[in-house]
Amino acid sequence: MNDGLMIEVENLTKRYAGHTAVSGISFTVKRGEIVGLLGPNGAGKSTTMRVLSCYLPATSGSVRVAGLDVFHNSAEVRRRIGYMPENNPLHLEMRVREYLKFRARLKGLGIARSRERVDVVMEQCSLTDVSKRIIGQLSKGFRQRVGLADALVHEPDLIILDEPTIGLDPNQIRSVRALIKSLANSHTVLISTHILPEAEMTCNRMLIMFGGKILAADTPDNLQRLVSGNGQVVAEIAAPLADLCNCWAQMAEVEHYDVSPADGDFFRCALTPSNGSDLRPIIFGVARDRGWHLRELTRNRHSLEDIYVKITRPPEEEEGA
Amino acid sequence: MRAYLTLTRRELASFFLSITGYVLIAGLAFVVGLVFYLTLIAQGTQPVSIPITQVFFNSLVLWIVIVLTPCVITMRLFALERATGTFETLTTTPVTDLQIVAAKFTASVIFFAVMWLPSVGYLFIIQHYAHQPGALDTGTVCSMYLGVFLVGCFVISVGCFASAMTKSQVLAAMVTLVAGIALLILHFLATLIPANGHWQAEVLSFFNIAQQMLDFTRGVLDTRVIIFYLSVTFFFLFLTLRVIESRRWK
Numbered sequence: 406m407n408d409g410l411m412i413e414v415e416n417l418t419k420r421y422a423g424h425t426a427v428s429g430i431s432f433t434v435k436r437g438e439i440v441g442l443l444g445p446n447g448a449g450k451s452t453t454m455r456v457l458s459c460y461l462p463a464t465s466g467s468v469r470v471a472g473l474d475v476f477h478n479s480a481e482v483r484r485r486i487g488y489m490p491e492n493n494p495l496h497l498e499m500r501v502r503e504y505l506k507f508r509a510r511l512k513g514l515g516i517a518r519s520r521e522r523v524d525v526v527m528e529q530c531s532l533t534d535v536s537k538r539i540i541g542q543l544s545k546g547f548r549q550r551v552g553l554a555d556a557l558v559h560e561p562d563l564i565i566l567d568e569p570t571i572g573l574d575p576n577q578i579r580s581v582r583a584l585i586k587s588l589a590n591s592h593t594v595l596i597s598t599h600i601l602p603e604a605e606m607t608c609n610r611m612l613i614m615f616g617g618k619i620l621a622a623d624t625p626d627n628l629q630r631l632v633s634g635n636g637q638v639v640a641e642i643a644a645p646l647a648d649l650c651n652c653w654a655q656m657a658e659v660e661h662y663d664v665s666p667a668d669g670d671f672f673r674c675a676l677t678p679s680n681g682s683d684l685r686p687i688i689f690g691v692a693r694d695r696g697w698h699l700r701e702l703t704r705n706r707h708s709l710e711d712i713y714v715k716i717t718r719p720p721e722e723e724e725g726a
Numbered sequence: 727m728r729a730y731l732t733l734t735r736r737e738l739a740s741f742f743l744s745i746t747g748y749v750l751i752a753g754l755a756f757v758v759g760l761v762f763y764l765t766l767i768a769q770g771t772q773p774v775s776i777p778i779t780q781v782f783f784n785s786l787v788l789w790i791v792i793v794l795t796p797c798v799i800t801m802r803l804f805a806l807e808r809a810t811g812t813f814e815t816l817t818t819t820p821v822t823d824l825q826i827v828a829a830k831f832t833a834s835v836i837f838f839a840v841m842w843l844p845s846v847g848y849l850f851i852i853q854h855y856a857h858q859p860g861a862l863d864t865g866t867v868c869s870m871y872l873g874v875f876l877v878g879c880f881v882i883s884v885g886c887f888a889s890a891m892t893k894s895q896v897l898a899a900m901v902t903l904v905a906g907i908a909l910l911i912l913h914f915l916a917t918l919i920p921a922n923g924h925w926q927a928e929v930l931s932f933f934n935i936a937q938q939m940l941d942f943t944r945g946v947l948d949t950r951v952i953i954f955y956l957s958v959t960f961f962f963l964f965l966t967l968r969v970i971e972s973r974r975w976k
Contacts, residue, residue: 458818459818460817460818461973461974462974462975479974480820480822481820484820486818488815488818490811490814490815494811494812494814494815495812496736497810498743507736508819510728510729511729511816511819511821512819513728513729513820
């Protein structure tokens, strides 16, 4: 039944009174993958995660985790899932260690095993120094790590994190991201986020959601290719204008070029490749052979930001533009 | 079972991790102490022919306290967890809904029992000064506390139900309070309308908690009353369970 698939979602629909949060989505996640669920607020990310974590039932469709149906085998599925909801709710009056032990016991670990696991996850999430502190007095970064430690404490097969880096400062975001990346070897991870660089850095694959539907599902690189298509290269070179124009016109790999003067002897050349290949090594080679001074060589990389906007922009906005 | 015990322990600890728990215990000790003092003053040095426990429980104030305290105990049980979102982390662990409801109820009942502990002291004071070895009978004391416990369980189960229905602690407390006051009103009605053989009066007589309590304080155990309290308690716990489960209904 489950041939290496951790999550199998088929035609999942979730309707709340009055509106449809998720409509007929299907996707699969393999064991050991880190998959990002991207989308603007209200796209249906959290709802999907809540169905996966057995908190809400699906209106229709089937959802399986490790081959088990989340509705019919709810308890078994919950044993295999480590879930951190949005905003990371914690019992603020408890101490870190006490809280993690409580959670470990709730998740069915024995006394000795829970003590052992709590030590391991506190080490893993760098919480050892604050183990006796009251959670309510900790900074947001630490609290987030407590939530992560909680999700990890029973060694789940699948970890579901709903916006794990929201509201953190850049340093905290880095450390949380590094932590998530370190989980890749032993766990399957599903994270939701609306911050693109985060997904780009941590995920093997991304699902872009909008209006309750999955609009695109691929690796960050493929998505990049899908949207950017040709990788335009910008080079700033100090050389006679005529030589430059000649050179680009004769080059088979260059489909289109545009040369404009920059400061000093430099010219700014925008080159579009004919077959989508990377022009940078070729340009560098030419500059070296002819003894031109090259001071900048950049490929216009479409950031995921562009992909995201392009895919998720409502149609009326596109027409208006 | 493990999850149930873990949850019960946490719920119980949360009463003592906040100031509310201590305020409640102190408040109850004060009110019961006041009732005790006023009863003694009113009684003077006259000998009494009825059990001390009954004298003690002749005051309406104690009734109000029995109905009021469960509101405060139960209001946060589910409502707070829902408001802060910890309900989501709780229900996505392999804990069953029954374990959650049972643990929260057990913890509240244990706390309710702990609240009444100081009052035992007053009874011993009476015995000490009564110069009569038989002034305080273990049986009547136990049956009095059984009565308090049963009424407490009933109102706590109503409180669980109210708290499970809403995210607002205040609303949960209000609903429980209204239910408690309704119970007291039924009790007054029951005392006004004597049992005359009609079924309405018969039904009403079940709510005559003062009469029932009087029996308890005299050491008279009526199984009908005990079964009545246990069944309404289970009924409201069952409703609570259904409310908790309802989120999984399609």
